[in-house]
Amino acid sequence: MFDKNDFKVFDDMTLSGRLNLIKLNLDPKFEDFGAELMQRLEKEYQQQFYMKIAKHQRRTKNPPPDTWLAINQDKKGYKKTPHLEFGLWPDCYFITFSLLADIRNRSDYYPILKKYQQQIEKEGWGVSNDHTSSILKPSTELGEVIDHYQRVKSSDLVIGFELKSDDPIVNSANYDELLADKFLKLSKYLVLFNQEISKL
Template identity: 75%
Template sequence: MFDKNDFEVFNDDTLSGRLELIRKNLDPKFEILGQDLLQSLEDEYHQKFFLKIAKHQRRTKNPPPDTWLAINQDKKGYKKTPHLEFGLWPDRYFITFSLLADIRDRENYYSILEKYQNKIISEGWGVSNDHTSSVLKDATEFDNVIKHYQKVKSSDLVIGFELLKNDSIVSSSDYDQLLKDKFMKLSQYLVLFNKEAAK
């Protein structure tokens, strides 16, 4: 389903043109993948999950620099809760678990992050303090990322995986299952963090 042509949506530098390409070329794939992920998550965890596909409706001038689907466990919306995303920047696919700057009850997650810090590092996820940047740091930076998140109220906490556009697997093979497997592996933190925060 996904292939290197996905990135062609970013070749159009106009707002209307890029949005049209996203709606035509990527949103149908997001819908198929999103429904598949919802079913897999609910089969795995026996809990309820909710899907949102980015529509970029607030944009009036500049084209979106990335596009995505998001899944969380709160039907009211995902941005103020722990959530997962799958999407594209112009040069890479990304799969992330995020706690944004304005998440509800932010301080409740500080000790949870520390509890799972070693596990996240050992699994080799990329990490970041900025969900608006495509670049993920090495897992070995996670201690610094957590400390920054605890100290700087405007910072995010992002854990994830990226597959670069120029990676050989994107050019030569079917990688849908790889993307799904990474998403499902990362989903453990969505469920764990929500469970821990509810205690």
């Protein structure tokens, strides 16, 4: 399904051109891959999940720097809830679990983050305070990232994985299962965090 040609959408520097390439070349893959992920998630957890594919409808001038699909467990929308994303930056595929700056009941997540901090660090996920950047820091910096998230209200909390476009496996065009596996492994935090919040 996925191959190195996916990144060619970012070669077009115009808004209309890039949006058209995303619609033609990536969105159909997102639909198929997302449907597979949803099926596997619902089988694994026996819970309801919802998917949204980015349409970039608010953009009027600059082309989108990335594109993605998002999955969460709230049908009202994903941005104010814990959610998972799979998508592309110009230099990598990304899979992330995010708590954004304006998530509902933000402070309720602070002790939950602390509770699972050691486990996340041990698993080696990348971490960040900015969902608008493709740069993930090593998992060893998670403590600092959590502290920053608690102190700076405009910051996000991002945990994830990146597969660089120049990675040898991308040239092999045989990494769909790797991406799905990483997504499913990260999905446990979506379910765990929602379970923890439901107890409050």
